[in-house]
Amino acid sequence: MKRYSFFILVFSLILVACSDGKLSSSRAKELVEDSLEAKPLYETAHFSLGEVRYRTQKDGDKIKQLKKLEEDDYISIEELKVKKKWLSNDSVWVVNIKCTDKALPFITELKENRAKVKTIEYILTEEIQIEQKNEKVATIIATLQKKETPFGFLSKKNNVQDYIQKKFKAKYQEKEWILTK
Template identity: 35%
Template sequence: MVPFYYRYTPLLFIAFLWGACGHEKSISDRIALGEIAHYIEANPVYETAEMDYGELKFSQRSDSDLLVAYERLEKGGYVTLERLKERKRFLSKDSTFVYLVKLTDKSIPFVLEKTDKKATVKTFEYTLDEEGGVLVEQTGKSRVKATVTLRKAETDFADFAKKDPDNNASFTKKTYSLRFNGDAGWEVIK
């Protein structure tokens, strides 16, 4: 007759492994980063600004930076500039220009909203820095908070962003909430 503990040794070993490895609700840094990367792909993180288009008037002196920004966009193929009028002010070094600014098809990925005279454009886009790691904090049995680093990248429309003297970083930290779903596994709920 086989002793009792020999018959159940394989079952005890499997139970020990299951307990030692944790259960399916445990989350690793790799899983958290993967879920956040998938979420960011579907829900991109970016900064925006408003940009005028249509018939625009520029003063040579006070609007020179803005005119340069539009000229850069024209060189990149995002807008077309057509000079309609030029007026030199009498006894002044300042001139006034009227341009017709049109958005091209190349600008479509950067334009989020558009009215008759204004467009909301992406100025900065953020991407997940997977090498920066993730800080995972368990907040419940099936919930965690994961903090990651997002790298900031300029778009060609960055000249239209409002200058913020307090924003001197090339990255940001963002916290995402994840929840364990019995059918789908871990997913971002924020």
């Protein structure tokens, strides 16, 4: 009887040791979520603060976006002066722009006259593919959806695609899967 229990114990240890090498899709998704939570992916642009001059016709679209940001309470705009340019259809709009507390989650860097703001944030979708090369190494391909922030109009890129794919390298170490750089 002791001999059989010894063989059963050894056999079950071998089964457990062999089954740990496969990366499950739920564990892969968990690894990617933890990585994105620790270091979120986003695109940024610079935003002028303080006294700024705009031309009412040339910068008309930007002025509309700034007024919308003010309505939504992301920035405060203090109009200093509006003056008509001589022999021109265009006017100069001089304003003092300040960020409000509501804009803080979107600001990555703040200086005296300039702020670096998030324009697009990437959010994990349900789609995850796993390419496992062997028992110790795998590549996780995650599909991330683009989400435009209130400062999205500052983005200079043409956002043709709504999704991107990002690869994460995973490694099996000490009985668990971890992401590597």
